[in-house]
Amino acid sequence: MNRRVAVTGIGMVTPLGIGKKAFAERLFGGDSGIAEITAFDTSRFPSHLGAEVKGFSARDFISLKNLRRMDRLSQMAVASARLALEDAGITIDAANRDRIGIILGTAFGATDIKSHCARILFTEGPGMINPSLVPNTVMNAPAGHVSIEFGIRGVNTTVNHHAASGETAIAYAALEIQRGAADVVLTGGVDILSEFFFETLIHFRAVSPVDGREEGARPFDCRRNGPVAGEGSGIICLEALDRAQARGAVPYCEIAGWGMSSSPAGPTDWSDDPRGILLAMERAIQSAGLAPDDMDVIQAAANGGKNPDLVEAEACRRFFESSKKPFMSSMKGAVGESFSSGGIRATALALSMKEGKVPPTLGLTDPIKPLNIVTGRSMKTDIRCGLMNGISYGGTNVSIVTKIIA
Amino acid sequence: MERVVITGMGTVNALAKNTAAFARALQEGTCGIGPLTVFDTSGYRTCNGAEVKHFNPREMIPPSFSLKRMSRADNLAFVATIEALKDAGLFPLPDDLRETTGVVIGAGAGGKLEGENFYRDYLGRQGKHARFSQLSSLYGAASADHITSHFGLMGPKTSFMTACSSGATAVGFAGDLIRRRVAPIMIAGGVEPLCRTTYASFNVLQAVDPGCCRPFDRNRQGLSLGEASAIMILESLTRARSRGARIYGELLGYGVTGDAYHMTTPDVEASGAVRSMTTAMADAGIPIEAVDYINAHGTATPANDLMETKAIKAVFGKRAYRIPVSSTKSMTGHTLGASGALEAIVSILAIHHGFIPPTIHLQEPDPACDLDYVPSVMRKAALNIVLSNSFAFGGNNTSVVFGRYTDKGIVNE
Numbered sequence: 001m002n003r004r005v006a007v008t009g010i011g012m013v014t015p016l017g018i019g020k021k022a023f024a025e026r027l028f029g030g031d032s033g034i035a036e037i038t039a040f041d042t043s044r045f046p047s048h049l050g051a052e053v054k055g056f057s058a059r060d061f062i063s064l065k066n067l068r069r070m071d072r073l074s075q076m077a078v079a080s081a082r083l084a085l086e087d088a089g090i091t092i093d094a095a096n097r098d099r100i101g102i103i104l105g106t107a108f109g110a111t112d113i114k115s116h117c118a119r120i121l122f123t124e125g126p127g128m129i130n131p132s133l134v135p136n137t138v139m140n141a142p143a144g145h146v147s148i149e150f151g152i153r154g155v156n157t158t159v160n161h162h163a164a165s166g167e168t169a170i171a172y173a174a175l176e177i178q179r180g181a182a183d184v185v186l187t188g189g190v191d192i193l194s195e196f197f198f199e200t201l202i203h204f205r206a207v208s209p210v211d212g213r214e215e216g217a218r219p220f221d222c223r224r225n226g227p228v229a230g231e232g233s234g235i236i237c238l239e240a241l242d243r244a245q246a247r248g249a250v251p252y253c254e255i256a257g258w259g260m261s262s263s264p265a266g267p268t269d270w271s272d273d274p275r276g277i278l279l280a281m282e283r284a285i286q287s288a289g290l291a292p293d294d295m296d297v298i299q300a301a302a303n304g305g306k307n308p309d310l311v312e313a314e315a316c317r318r319f320f321e322s323s324k325k326p327f328m329s330s331m332k333g334a335v336g337e338s339f340s341s342g343g344i345r346a347t348a349l350a351l352s353m354k355e356g357k358v359p360p361t362l363g364l365t366d367p368i369k370p371l372n373i374v375t376g377r378s379m380k381t382d383i384r385c386g387l388m389n390g391i392s393y394g395g396t397n398v399s400i401v402t403k404i405i406a
Numbered sequence: 407m408e409r410v411v412i413t414g415m416g417t418v419n420a421l422a423k424n425t426a427a428f429a430r431a432l433q434e435g436t437c438g439i440g441p442l443t444v445f446d447t448s449g450y451r452t453c454n455g456a457e458v459k460h461f462n463p464r465e466m467i468p469p470s471f472s473l474k475r476m477s478r479a480d481n482l483a484f485v486a487t488i489e490a491l492k493d494a495g496l497f498p499l500p501d502d503l504r505e506t507t508g509v510v511i512g513a514g515a516g517g518k519l520e521g522e523n524f525y526r527d528y529l530g531r532q533g534k535h536a537r538f539s540q541l542s543s544l545y546g547a548a549s550a551d552h553i554t555s556h557f558g559l560m561g562p563k564t565s566f567m568t569a570c571s572s573g574a575t576a577v578g579f580a581g582d583l584i585r586r587r588v589a590p591i592m593i594a595g596g597v598e599p600l601c602r603t604t605y606a607s608f609n610v611l612q613a614v615d616p617g618c619c620r621p622f623d624r625n626r627q628g629l630s631l632g633e634a635s636a637i638m639i640l641e642s643l644t645r646a647r648s649r650g651a652r653i654y655g656e657l658l659g660y661g662v663t664g665d666a667y668h669m670t671t672p673d674v675e676a677s678g679a680v681r682s683m684t685t686a687m688a689d690a691g692i693p694i695e696a697v698d699y700i701n702a703h704g705t706a707t708p709a710n711d712l713m714e715t716k717a718i719k720a721v722f723g724k725r726a727y728r729i730p731v732s733s734t735k736s737m738t739g740h741t742l743g744a745s746g747a748l749e750a751i752v753s754i755l756a757i758h759h760g761f762i763p764p765t766i767h768l769q770e771p772d773p774a775c776d777l778d779y780v781p782s783v784m785r786k787a788a789l790n791i792v793l794s795n796s797f798a799f800g801g802n803n804t805s806v807v808f809g810r811y812t813d814k815g816i817v818n819e
Contacts, residue, residue, distance in 0.1 A: 069669065098681060101664065108545070109567075118525045118603055126450050126606035134607045135669035135799060139546075139567035144800030147666040153678065156664030156802050157575050160513060160567035161547040168564045172579065179586070181662075181689070203538035260562035260588075262508070264555045266475060267548035279505070279560055287588075394551040396563050 001180035006244045006251035006405065009088025009237030010347040011080040015051035015230055015335050019083055024351050028378040030360045032334045034217060034228050040195040047207050049215050050193055051230030051336030066149050070136070073110045076233035077142035077190040078149050080343070084186055085150065088237040089249060092150050101155030101182040103173040104143040104235075105165030105189035107339035110136050111197035142190050142233075154182045162267075163301075165189055166234070166342025167390025167398035171258035173238050174400075183240050188343025190233035201229055204268060206393075207337075208304060217337075218363035219302035219330035220309050220373055227303035230336025234344030241405065252350035253386070256290065256403040259283025265395035270307040274315035276397045277389065281319050284399035290385060292323040295401075297358050297381075299349045299388040300373075302330040303337040304363065308391055313369040325372040326387070327379060333362030342390045346400070349386050353402055356383050410581045410657040411646050411811055414494025414639035415751050416486035419738050420456035420632055423466070424489055429755045432734065432763040433784050439618045439630045439739050444478075444519070444600050451609045452616045455600055456632030456739025458482065471556050475542045477517030482635035483549040483597040484556070490593065494639040495651060499557050508561030508589045509553050510580040512572030512596030513546020514743025519601040520544075546743065549597050561589045567743065570703070571662075572596055573636065574746025574796035574804035578660030580640050590645045595637035596747030604742070605631055611670065619706035619740070621733035621765050622715070622779045624772035629705045632739020636747035638754075655754045658692060658791075658807040661685025665801025672713040672797060679703075679717035682803035683793060690807040692791060694722060697729055699762050699787070701749045701794040702779075704733020705740050710797065715775045730787070732780040736766040746796035746804060753792040753808045762787050 012018070015033025016026040026033070036042070037050040053076065058067055061079035070078065081102070085092070092100060113136050120129050135141060140158040147156050155176050159169040166189025173187035201207045208226035209215045217228040244251055261283065263276025285292060298316060302309040320326060331348055338344060352358055358379040367373055383404070390398040417424070420438025421431035431438075438456040447453040463473060463481035467488060473481060491497040499507070521544045528536035543552070547565040554563050562583055566572045573596025580594030608614050608631055619630040646653055663685060665678035672679070687694055703714055711733075719726045734752050735741075741748055752763060761784050768781040790810045797803045 097666070098663075101662075114603075115525075117607070118522065119529065121522075121602060121606055122526045122529055126602065126609065129606050129610045131610040131612075134611055137603075137607065138569050138799060140569055140798065140800040140802055141669065143568075144664075144669055144802070147664040147801060148668070151666050153664050153666045153681070155662045156568075156666075156800075157566060157571075157662055158568050158800075158802075159564055160545070161550070161563070161565045162545065164564070172564075175582065175586070179582070181685070200538060200541060204542075260508070260564070261560050262551075262554040262563035263560065264558045265551065266542075266555055267545070267551040268542045276560055283588075394547060395554060396547075396551075 003178055003180060004241035005174045005177045005255040006239050006241040007236050007253050007350045008239045008244050008249045008251045009084040010350050011083025011087060012234040012344055012347045013053055013056055013076045013079050014232040014344050015053055018056060027348055027359045028357050030377050032362050034336055045202050047202055047215060049228045051228060052193060053232050062149060070145050071110050071113050073190055073192045074142045074145040078146050080233040080235040081146045081186050084235045084237045090184060097151050097153045099154050099183040100152045101185045102143045102146050102152055103157050103169045103185055103187045105159040105169035105340040105342060106139055107162050107165045107191050109139040112194035113137055115196040161396055162394050163339045163392035164390045164396040164398050166340035167400060170342055170346055170400055171398055174255040174258060177238055177240050183243050185238045186235050187238055188235035188346060189340025191231055191339040193229055193231040198229060216363055217304045217333045219304050219333050219361050220313055220367050221364045222366040222368055224304040224309060227305050227337035230338040232338050232344050234347045236346045236350060251405055253353040253402045254405050255400060257284050257288025257401040259287060259399045261397045263395035267394045270393050271395045272307060272311060274311050276395060277312055277315035277391055278319055280397035280399040284401045288401040292320050294385045295326040295387050296383045297352060297386045298326050298328040299345055300328050300330040301389045301391045303332040310368060312389060312391055313371060316371060317369050327358045327381060328371050328373045329358050330361045331359055345388055349388050349402055353383055353386055353404060356380060407585050408587055409643035410584045410640055411643050412638050412654045412754050413641045413646050413651040414490040416489030417636045417751055418458055418482050418485050419634035419748060420458055421738055429759055433761055435764045435766045435782060435784060436737055437618060437766055438737055445602050452614045454630055456630055457600055458633055476552055477520050477543040479516050479597050479599040480543050480549045480552045484552060486635040486637040487553050487593055490637040490639050503591060504558045505560045506589055507559045507591045509550045509559060509563045509593045510576045511550040511565045512576035512743050512747055513565045513567050514598035515601045515604050516546035516548055517543035518603055519599050522602050553593060568798050568802040569800055570742050570798035571746055571796040571802045571804040572743040574806050575662055577747055577750045578804060578806050581657040584640055584642050590642050592640045593637060594640050596744035597635040598633055598742045598744040600633040613707055615706060618767050619736060620767040621704040621706040621736050622711050622772060622775040623768045624770045626706045626708060628707050629740040632741040634741040634744040634748050636744050636751050638750060653811045655757045656809045656811045658809045659686055659690030660806045661689055663803045667801055670799050672709055676713045676717035676720060678801055678803045679714060679797055680720045682805040683721045686805035686807050696791045697793050698789040699756060699792045700729055700731040701753050702731050702733045703795040703797045704735055711775055715777055718777060726777055730762045730780045731777050732763055732765045734763050749794045750806060753794045757789045757792055757808060757810050760786060760788050
């Protein structure tokens with residue numbers, strides 16, 4: 001079996017807004033979701049900026065019965081899943097629920113609940129951990145809660161591989177539909193900011209300003225000094241194209257191919273060899289039966305990190321060396337690095353494909369490589385094919401190719 | 407579509423530190439469960455677990471590999487990977503395989519044991535001068551990263567974390583990448599270390615048997631937590647044949663479903679488990695009647711064993727009573743993220759050596775669990791098709807189908 005995979009719905013809870021209308025307006029309007037962190041006191045840290053989700057009222061999206069069992073991470077995932085299902089116009093019933101699945105990515109899971117439980121363990125003793133919190137400490141909790149809230153009983157799994165979790169989840173979801181294991185799969189990623197987690201990022205020199213200069217997210221910029229940490233959830237609804245067409249749905253685009261690779265590097269290191277990213281892009285484009293020349297827009301993974309941006313820029317330069325130069329953009333100047341960002345970025349790419357717009361790369365004024373990067377304001381252009389890169393420390397690369405359904 | 411075969415295996419678990427010794431222990435019905443030493447259990451409700459004792463990775467890993475920044479979990483996974491590659495005749499890994507060989511790991515607590523040491527220190531010092539570098543392999547994905555990094559691999563890499571079904575999903579997904587020609591060789595498996603937070607969590611949920619877990623026994627009180635690594639070399643049949651590799655068995659298919667019922671209680675109707683078994687069999691293209699042995703999830707929690715028994719009856723009807731079903735967790739403990747992969751190795755060993763491993767500690771049958779659980783003593787049997795179940799908190803169910811390898815393909819007779 002080899003079915004085509006359509007994107008028929010998108011849902012997001014992000015620093016740029018909740019739901020596609022607010023999100024699209026601010027994304028293409030060039031707004032930033034980055035500001036001083038308000039959820040916890042950052043005065044003892046050298047970094048203070050974050051891309052937080054604000055104004056999120058979980059009760060607007062989740063049944064009370066299930067809501068009280070969910071932590072913030074799962075709430076964001078479930079709210080995004082509801083938005084994606086509504087956007088796709090899919091109602092789950094006894095006849096279709098076994099063929100509808102969820103494959104989510106999370107890089108860190110419920111960091112708030114996990115550090116709380118570890119604190120109780122060492123301060124009050126192992127018997128004092130609240131058993132009702134335990135189910136939310138596992139990485140697969142958000143997907144579990146989504147499945148329970150909507151009665152989704154098909155494939156259910158969770159990818160937990162650093163900052164490539166979201167993109168890998170999407171590739172796996174596409175594979176499940178391609179091979180006929182499911183008709184619809186909700187997929188994407190979710191991660192949250194929390195205090196101990198933020199402190200850890202600072203100790204690993206994983207957030208701006210690693211050089212002690214001005215703090216900020218500047219993807220692909222010569223003055224970049226680390227990403228700004230973000231949070232949020234983005235879920236896309238993937239559906240077998242024949243099913244979508246039969247019910248009269250109008251898809252955003254299709255997932256035409258994907259490619260995965262690794263770049264040898266330790267778990268917290270970045271590889272400085274662009275070959276891994278090149279391989280992921282090559283494999284993705286090849287599996288889509290397309291060529292570099294077909295690509296109109298690249299949704300880059302660049303987050304303002306010293307090493308990853310340079311490696312991705314070099315990989316893209318080489319990849320498109322002898323072809324048409326596609327427009328490139330990284331939205332992490334606006335939404336920060338939310339780790340399993342593939343979900344949010346996929347919703348943005350779907351909007352780009354549908355509206356023919358490339359969002360600007362905020363924070364970029366002095367590019368590290370002569371690439372065709374969109375800055376300042378969004379660019380209106382004809383988009384037929386898009387490519388999204390997911391790259392992670394630890395050397396994991398995933399590329400996804402999207403295509404307008406002709 | 408490529409056929410997927412298993413050409414190498416490696417494991418470290420409470421019963422053995424290599425696959426050959428593991429096969430013997432399974433046949434002898436050895437219990438790996440006892441008092442834990444990996445951390446201090448005073449203050450916990452229970453003190454038993456299935457621990458890998460006297461584990462010295464440096465003795466088992468060639469000196470050319472640095473173990474810097476590797477957690478206990480990473481070391482367990484790495485030792486098993488080296489064994490599996492050697493077993494497959496792929497150690498040292500030929501250079502021409504590096505670009506395409508991938509790694510998929512079902513992960514669990516990752517570097518949490520070390521993370522807990524760090525956190526205790528951090529709390530003690532009010533956050534000052536704590537060594538955050540101890541967290542560098544905190545997440546389960548680190549094991550796969552260390553493997554690709556040490557061997558210079560550039561194939562597909564990912565890690566799943568769906569609690570107790572992670573390892574099974576990792577093996578199934580990796581197999582699919584080969585079937586669909588995304589990669590010719592995959593290093594696939596799972597790893598789980600014992601750690602305090604996991605141990606405390608299962609204890610506050612009152613899911614742990616204070617003695618040894620007793621799957622399907624009427625007096626069962628819960629699981630025994632364990633630790634393990636289990637790695638398989640999956641290879642396309644074309645490739646395995648062309649290099650004349652020894653073939654242990656075939657990965658025929660898998661199925662993943664969701665309960666959509668409750669975060670920690672299995673669906674009493676067993677729908678998710680039923681569908682994971684039937685989807686796996688359909689994916690393998692094998693009739694239900696062909697199953698010779700079921701390696702059960704069999705955690706020994708009152709709810710799981712009842713639900714699983716019900717599910718097997720729903721899938722196999724009257725024949726359920728004639729299919730041997732055993733829980734090797736009675737010997738290895740429940741190794742959570744590794745368990746699906748460890749039991750994949752059990753399934754292949756059962757096919758390869760022709761035996762059905764027993765369910766030990768099953769003394770008083772539960773009237774509601776009335777299948778043939780192969781109590782206490784293993785049986786010799788020629789097995790063609792084995793089904794392995796893994797069901798997890800969160801309602802994640804994965805079943806994987808393995809078969810005896812024959813030239814002709816799937817064995818139907």
